[in-house]
Amino acid sequence: MSEDLESYRLAAREWLAANLPTVDGGGARLGSDDEAWQRARELQRILHDGGYAGIAYPKEYGGRGLTPAHQRVFNEESAGYEMPLLLNVPTFSICAPAILDFGTEEQKREHLPAVLRGDEVLVQFLSEPRGGSDLAGAITRATRDGDMWVLNGSKIWSSGAYAADYGICLARTDWEAPKHSGLTMFIVKVHQPGVEVRRIKQVNGDSEFCQEFFDDVQIPASDVLGEVNGGWAVASRLLFHERTAVGGGSPYVSGGHAVARVPEPDLVELARRGGRLDDPGVRELIAESHILRTVAGQLVDRVSAGIRGGAMPDPAASLPRLFSATSNERRIDIALAVAGPAAVIPPAGAPGDLGARYLMRQGGSLGGGSSEMARNIISERVLGMPREFAADKGVPFSQVRQSQTPG
Ligand SMILES: Cc1cc2nc3c(=O)[nH]c(=O)nc-3n(C[C@H](O)[C@H](O)[C@H](O)COP(=O)(O)OP(=O)(O)OC[C@H]3O[C@@H](n4cnc5c(N)ncnc54)[C@H](O)[C@@H]3O)c2cc1C
Incomplete structure (x- = not known):
């Protein structure tokens, strides 16, 4: 030091x-x-x-x-x-860094x-009801009208949008270009005429997710982030920052892990309260959880240093992202097993949110791109394996078959 x-x-x-x-x-x-x-x-x-x-x-x-x-x-x-x-995710660690990278x-x-x-609170308007994995297939559209763009369509799963000031929004601006080349990123004021934000009730009782409906929303041309029709480069960078943040390696996260808004459960204390601290099976579970946490931390350090020093490509951020998703799921399973019935009916004075956390544990395998997509990225862009077949490659987007009619 x-x-x-x-x-x-x-x-x-x-x-x-x-x-x-x-x-x-x-x-x-x-x-x-x-x-x-x-x-x-x-x-x-x-x-x-x-x-x-x-x-x-x-x-x-x-x-x-x-x-x-x-x-x-x-x-x-x-x-x-x-x-x-x-404010850590997405404001400090994803959206603001993208403005730093691409903003005027x-x-x-x-x-x-x-x-x-x-x-100012910033959020991400990326996923659409038609699916979030195929982000470049966005069909929310923006049409140029003099000094303004006019936005129509819908975004979904936007965390915290109801409380935000601006959304970083990916929209299609050229339907004749192939899908990755006809997108533009905008900085959109959330609370303005034409934007309707609806909150979505989640299985754990929260309503943090939102769906937005855009009806002729007026966006000044000066609020384009990056190049017109260059939105895919900005989206890719947002996703890089997201994987880095969710994986635990963002330099912009303040006050602890990006997504851990609640303290880690103390497994030793949980086992002691349940009178199971001497149970060899429980002790093994506690050790496994500790090892997973330690490895996750070291993986973040190793990959962050690798990317910073140029030894690893940017998509390597998917490695800690994938490991943190799968290991967090396992660690919550372990916490539930160690807590036993106290996970849902805690004794007085014990933390009472384990059951609710269990319900949300798969969120980490979806937010910022699913674990399957992370595996695709690692195989194709870190290990150099053949790219997944894409029937829409190089095809004008207006001719790509859709499950939903564009516009
Ligand atoms: C906690 C959390 C926070 C989120 N916050 C935001 C946010 O702030 N803003 C935002 O825009 N979105 C947000 N999302 C949405 C998230 O980005 C999407 O859920 C994610 O991209 C997956 O999209 P989808 O849910 O539409 O699933 P789909 O894309 O419909 O995929 C369904 C399933 O098919 C699999 N799949 C799809 N394509 C492939 C493929 N090519 N190869 C292998 N498997 C595939 C997926 O892995 C998944 O299991 C959030 C989600 C969560 C859980």
Whole structure:
């Protein structure tokens, strides 16, 4: 640990103790309702004013211009404090980095400082009702009209859209080009005439997912992100950032793992409460869970370093992404087995959300692209195996057979 990082750690430790409330159990407030989003924005403002927002973001766009190692140190120190974890995915770790990569100077200056102050929440409008895996087959359309684009269609599974200010939205702008070449990415104001956001009730009781309906939504031409008809490059970059974030390797995640909004269950404590700590089978399960977590962390470090140093291609981000999805599922299964009936009817004082987590455990194999798609990417773009056959390759999109009529 360099002297610089060590003194940064001590300063952060002191600042956190003086400025943020602690949270029993080491996590943030649960829930994704309006109050939780409001609180996340307030907390982000406190971090910003204290000089701890956007630690690895460039200074000219409101960040601190420090290294991912500084962010990691801050994350370690902030465990146990109330942090705006809701803002990590997709705002800090996926959407804002894509604006950093592809935005015009004006877009960067407009959105990034606002994001880091907690004034702007960004979400992803990518998946459509016709299917999310074939992202390049999007049929939401944008048509140029003078200085404006007019957006029509529908997006779905947009996490947190009801609480967001802008959606990064992929739309088809040229129907005569092959499917990957006729797409454009837009920065769309969520709350404006023509946009209807409907929340979707999930199996665990949350309503974090949304579906949006766009009816002649007016978008200024200056809100195109990247090139007109160059939307696939932006989408690919968003997906890279998403895999990196969900896999646990994003330098922009603040205050802990990108998607873990709740503390890890303490398996030893769960086994002790159930009187099963001496059971060899239970002890093996606890060890397996610990090993999976350790390997996941090391895989992130190894692949992140490989991509940064050029030894691995960007699609290698799918490796930790896939491993975190499959290992998290297994670890939640283990937690349920160790907890026994306490998973659904916890004794007084015990964490009571394991049952609900079990219901949602497969979400990690879908969000940011499914585990099957991650395997396809690893085989084709990391291992160099033959590409999957695509009947629509090179065909004008208007001539591609659809299960739903375009437009
Ligand atoms: C927690 C979570 C958060 C999400 N957040 C967002 C968000 O903020 N914004 C957003 O736009 N979307 C979001 N999504 C949606 C997500 O991106 C999609 O669920 C995902 O891309 C899969 O799309 P689909 O559900 O339409 O399944 P489909 O694409 O219909 O696929 C169905 C099944 O077929 C398999 N399959 C499809 N094609 C292939 C193939 N070529 N080879 C092998 N198998 C294949 C898939 O793996 C899957 O098992 C989120 C999803 C989850 C679970």
